[in-house]
Amino acid sequence: MNNAEQHDAFLDELGIGPVWKLRDSSASIATISHVAEIVPVPHVVMTVPAHIPVSDGLPRTLATDSLPNATTTLAPTATDMHQPISIVPATSIAVAEMDWTSLESTVAACRACQLCEGRANTVFGVGDQRAKWLFVGEGPGYQENLQGKPFVGPAGHLLDNILRALGMQRGENTYIANIVKCRPTDAQGKDRAPSPEEVAACLPYLKRQIALIQPEVIIALGKTAAVSLLDLNPETPVGQLRGKLHRYQSLPLVVTYHPAYLLRKPTEKSKTWEDLCLALRSM
Ligand code: SF4
Incomplete structure (x- = not known):
């Protein structure tokens, strides 16, 4: 598989295959400086691959801004x-x-x-x-x-x-x-x-x-x-x-x-x- 094919496969796996192209078609996806050159192609609709069900809920949003050390780890008894x-x-x-x-x-x-x-x-x-x-x-x-x-x-x-x-x-x-x-x-x-x-x-x-x-x-x-x-x-x-x-x-x-x-x-x-x-x- 050449670099361009490797790149296409990469994006297909992510479900955004039709959306991207490399400015430098000889770039390797494993080469960071080239990865950064990937740019979106405008006016192409992005889709979820058919094998991925689209049914999950909203992303969760809550967390803490203060995380004190805490926990207990003893196994529970019947009581x-x-x-x-x-x-x-x-x-x-x-x-x-x-x-x-x-x-x-x-x-x-x-x-x-x-x-x-x-x-x-x-x-x-x-x-x-x-x-x-x-x-x-x-x-x-x-x-x-x-x-x-x-x-x-x-x-x-x-x-x-x-x-x-x-x-x-x-x-x-x-x-x-x-x-x-x-x-x-x-x-x-x-x-x-x-x-x-x-x-x-x-x-x-x-x-x-x-x-x-x-x-x-x-x-x-x-x-x-x-x-x-x-x-x-x-x-x-x-x-x-x-x-x-x-x-x-x-x-x-x-x-x-x-x-x-x-x-x-x-x-x-x-x-x-x-x-x-x-x-x-x-x-
Ligand atoms: S019960 Fe224990 S393991 Fe479960 S979420 Fe709470 S702290 Fe974590």
């Missing part, structure tokens, strides 16, 4: 299961020293916030524990809660296409996780954004995952992931955050749209492509 749940600031130091095995078992038993009450499964995360790319979403949805895996619904299908567009696949050099490990729902049982307290309770787990993985770049998918990891005002719009290189501690962090949002607004896929190019340049 505990009937106790009222509260946000429990506690053993973030213990979490920060856990290995993968103890971290995952601790999350599975966690009752540090009220999200444990409605969960079918915790959704710990999935992928290569030495991944260079870490993708962080907001929290589990309906399917994720049932299956115990992140991004397995329509938005997950699109994320898989994005990974393929980058020449990767789930589990190979990528890790996928969420800000909270249990599904947040509203009074009607629909997905909602996690509250600041829920984010604060759960974030030590993700921080420990990041410390263990030591990725070369973090992709924050949507506002909740971005403002939680960057400790920003929760009202900060994604539009203000994307297009720039941020830092989570010393690690490059790029903000882009949540795949669920892209399903609702496929014309924004081109911006996600720009954000991924920025991430590539940062590595």
